[in-house]
Amino acid sequence: MAGHSQRTVIVTAAVDRFHAKGYQGPASMTSLSPPVSPRGSCCNHFASKEGLAAIVLRQYGQTRRLEELSDPAVAPLQRLHRYFEFLRDEQVEHHFTRGGIFGNFGSDGRPQ
Numbered sequence: 001m002a003g004h005s006q007r008t009v010i011v012t013a014a015v016d017r018f019h020a021k022g023y024q025g026p027a028s029m030t031s032l033s034p035p036v037s038p039r040g041s042c043c044n045h046f047a048s049k050e051g052l053a054a055i056v057l058r059q060y061g062q063t064r065r066l067e068e069l070s071d072p073a074v075a076p077l078q079r080l081h082r083y084f085e086f087l088r089d090e091q092v093e094h095h096f097t098r099g100g101i102f103g104n105f106g107s108d109g110r111p112q
Contacts, residue, residue: 007045
């Protein structure tokens, strides 16, 4: 049970870290360890940084309220309006310091 709990702590912190700094920001799995988890713990729970990133993207995607966009009980324009209000409110909450994690990941590999 303790292993599952530590894994959850790592994933939750990695969502925040990847969202704030992008995929390339944390240079390696070991850079995710302090202060996220004890040194080496990430490597004990995930085979690779890519594996952790896939879990992070899946978990983040579950918070995007995408199901609301296909709710047939709500008019299409009203669905879009509500969704963009949700995105706007999230940006205000974070003081306009973060984009969407999907976009952050997508632009992370750009040539410098």
